[in-house]
Amino acid sequence: MTQTRRRGADxxxxxxxxxxxxxxTEGLSQLTFAKVAAKAQTSKPVIYRHWETPFSLALLAIQDKIKAxxxxxxxxxxxxxxSxxxxxxxxxxxxxxxxxAFGKTFMESWFEGVSHDDSAQLKQMLAKVRKIDLNAIDRVLERAVTRGELTGTDLPEKLKLLPFEWLRYRMLAKESIGSAELRLxxxxxxxxxxxxxxGPKN
Amino acid sequence: MTQTRRRGADxxxxxxxxxxxxxxTEGLSQLTFAKVAAKAQTSKPVIYRHWETPFSLALLAIQDKIKAxxxxxxxxxxxxxxSxxxxxxxxxxxxxxxxxAFGKTFMESWFEGVSHDDSAQLKQMLAKVRKIDLNAIDRVLERAVTRGELTGTDLPEKLKLLPFEWLRYRMLAKESIGSAELRLxxxxxxxxxxxxxxGPKN
DNA sequence: CAAATAAGAAACTAAAAGTATCTTAGTGAC
DNA sequence: GTCACTAAGATACTTTTAGTTTCTTATTTG
Structure with missing residues (x-):
């Protein structure tokens, strides 16, 4: 019988x-060459011959999808x-x-492979930080109201958190954060x- | 001689x-109990007795620093x-x-432990994405100029990228992104x- | 000072990562 | 069609790392 054997692009x-x-399903941290070989119905040496690390394989797999x-x-x-x-x-x-296609696979991957307990702990920690951020902004808004610059402090939380989320992203992506960025x-x-x-004249 | 042996809070x-x-120095992915034990000049069983996983240890270590x-x-x-x-x-x-104290240690950790080559590949990929994002916004701005809503398209890149960076952060943090968020x-x-x-009346 | 507790050393087990060797299927040249 | 070449896939092996066990002994507590 003709045992089919895939090669090349296939x-x-x-x-x-x-x-x-x-x-x-399992995230980047769980991505191993052994698992890939098993799931692709091939063997470890094949994977080791073609790719350097699980991480670089991940990048290529995602780019492939984007192209596709x-x-x-x-x-x-x-x-x-x-308008x-x-x-x-x-x-x-x-x-x-x-x-x-891109982000979900790619970005969430970082946080997968973290146990349930750990994930909960992380969430709790982020919630605490968020509360602090909100307080800080609220105090700024109140002062602006006293000064007459603003008419109230009633903003959606998402708006209040915007600066912190943006800065955190830039930190994550190792983008620069200096006085120019803060002024902007x-x-x-x-x-x-x-x-x-x-604003007062609305 | 009195062999000092640390315990408890110490x-x-x-x-x-x-x-x-x-x-x-090495990032979360390189954080193992064995390394911690070595660097803290103690032994593995001590670490295993006290903490569940390297990840949870990481969280506690950072929280400790914040408190301190x-x-x-x-x-x-x-x-x-x-003002x-x-x-x-x-x-x-x-x-x-x-x-x-918090973010740098904490957030950058995710991307550390990635080899130099991989890191370069990642950067290149993000650069490509950024270019696409910029193009998209430019086209929107040009239409707005034609319509008379805006007077030009000359915005700092950081401003043009803001929406994408914000959305990516929210994705990463698993915050909701629906029509409400997009409208906001x-x-x-x-x-x-x-x-x-x-704006035209500036 | 005695008993309890927890640190630390060392050796061990288990599992996973990575490698070497060999066989054989698919490809292309002649 | 045959032959030589390349690369896939199977298997078994080595190496490393995670996690555990056992035991000794320093430190605390009463």
Whole structure:
């Protein structure tokens, strides 16, 4: 009987597929060459011959997926909005949608492989931090009200947390955070945003 | 001779200290009980008796540090600004400063333990994504200019990338992203921000 | 000072990562 | 079609690392 034996691009595809499945279900920390080989129905040496590390395999598997379903290069969205706001909504919607291919697999991976207990502890910790962040902003807003710059402190929490979340992201991505970034954040983002909601001449 | 042998809080401190050193130099993925034991000059069984997993040890070690140097509970900043912008700058400055204790150790950890090659590959990938994001926004801005909503498309890249970075953070932190969040982002953050810089009646 | 408790050393077990060897299927040249 | 070459896949092996066990002894507590 003719024992079929995959090779080349064929095999590569099977490996990438298997890799993504593991990433989605167990996360990056659980991605091992042995598991990939098993799931792709091949053997360890094959994987070791072709790829350096589980991490680089993960990157390639995700890039492969992105290439494959070109489902929404973000800059190819057809813009049909009748206003800036409408167009922006289209773009951000498409962005979150296509994050399923890239971001979800890719970013969540980092946090998978953390036990249930640990995850709970982490959540609790983040909740504590969030409360502190909110307090800090509230005090700033109250002072602004006293000064007459704002008419109230009633902002959605998401808005109040925006600066911290943005800065945390930049830290994570190792983007620079200096006085230039902070000024931009305050003068061009936060103040206009707050004034838009709570400005005196609304 | 009296062989000193640490125990209790004393030992705990040494272990936390060692844990943080490893986190800072090698990252979470390289944090093992064996290494901690070695660096803290104790033995594996001691660590195994006290802590569940390297991850939970990491969390505790960081929390310990935060408690120890109370250097700047964010909501205890003394606000001395004479304007909303000035106060906000104080808060964000303090935030980034105290990130050294929490965030830097904590967040960067996720990406450490990735080989040099892998790290480069990752960077390249993110750069590609950034370019796509910028293109998308540029097209939106150009349409807005044609429509007369904006006077130009000359925005700092950081501003253009804001929505994507914010959404990515929320994804990472497993915060919800639905139409409510997107509307908030567009109507209350992006549009006011863009108008502030490029609005027609400036 | 005696008893209880917990630290530390060392050796051990189990499991996982990584490697070497060999057989054989698929590919292409002649 | 045959032959040579390349790469897949099986198997068994070595090495490393995680996790455990046992035992000794320093330190605390009463």
């Amino acid at each position: 095999l590569e595809q099977a490996v990438y597929q298997a890799t993504r499945e593991i990433l989605n 379903d070109n489902h929404g290069q973000l800059d190819q969205v057809v813009l049909t909005g009748e 800036l706001a409408a167009d922006l909504l289209l773009v951000t919607q498409r962005f979150t949608a296509s994050m399923d 954040l305050v003068d061009d983002i936060l103040v206009p945003t707050y004034l838009h909601r709570l | 030992l705990e401190q040494a272990v936390y200290q060692a844990t943080r050193e490893i986190l800072n 140097d109370n250097h700047g509970q964010l909501d205890q900043v003394v606000l001395t600004g004479e 909303l912008a000035a106060d906000l700058l104080l808060v964000t400055q303090r935030f980034t400063a105290s990130m050294d 982002l567009v109507d209350d953050i992006l549009v006011p921000t863009y108008l502030h810089r490029l």
